[in-house]
Amino acid sequence: MPARRLPTWVWVSGLTAGGIVAVAVLAVQADKGPHPVATATRPSASASTGAEPRPTASKAPAAVPDGSGTGRRVVYSLGQKRVWLVDASDASRRTFAVWPGTVSPDPGSYTISQRTEATTGSDGVQIEHIMYFAAKSGLSIAFSNAVDGSSPPPASDVRTSGIRMGKADGSALWTFGSTGTTVTVVK
Template sequence: MAARLPSWAWVSGLTAGATAAVVALAVQANHGPHPTAATAKPSASASAGAHGPAEPKKPSGPPALPQESGTGRRVVYSLGEKRVWLVDATGKANRTFTVWPGTVGPQPGRYSVTLRIQSIKGSDGVQIEHVMYFTKASGVNIAFSNALDGASPPPANGQKLGGIRMHKEDGAALWAFGDQGTRVTVVN
């Protein structure tokens, strides 16, 4: 007479076998051909007929330099777009990037960089670098900078802060672009 196996042994054996089969099939599937989906784009006439008139294509890339931002070599800062453009002497924007403004901002107008400091502790207690001061508003110094560790600024918790923070690589680019006296144009 044969010894009878307990039911847990059968379940464990079947589970182990099924797991091994699934792993084997997954390895085989990984080595086989991978199908790709065809990406057919509907023609403009097909889109217009089925869904109404075709939508105009939105421009790709960063926003254009604001029209009323002056001429010549300058830094342009848009309050509304929270964006900076570095503009060469021919009027071409060579770089643009987004920023995190402080709680106190400058008024629209024309300024120039008055002081540059390589590294300092910001008024919010964060170590910052590439600090470029260009005006004062409500008794607070307004300056471009980036956090030394590259982090975005934390919420201000009611503090009056005039730092306009940016990513570390953008801070380095702005620092290389602007010396003391470089023009800064602030637009809405």
């Protein structure tokens, strides 16, 4: 008498059940191991000229600068090296420190003209969430963050125009700022 073949659905069901059991076993094992703790990265003195102090966390977020306009916008302060994401009701939704390049935009109002998901920066670092909004001295000025979350090294004799930020801040800005979003640069 010839052997009977099992229907295909039996094989698929058996393999699916086995896969679910394997994933469950791995999840239980992973839950017993060490758990990583996320830490926020902040600009350090080594990311600038070396003479400036490291920014410190404050209990109250920095106020949106006066004269930065109204409505939904991104505000960039050259002096404070800080960005604010401001909603339509003029409330700051997020603020964070940034590492500017050696070429900065002039104070004024701009719009995000182009967004690029990822590329290599002029310093050779892989960057993502690039949002172009100005040009100066033949360079395009844009916000971005390093893919690996690192801060840029201090500029030697290279002209750079990227405004870098931490990875989480870059993601938040990418979500907030679509093409056409206003960027206000203040002193």
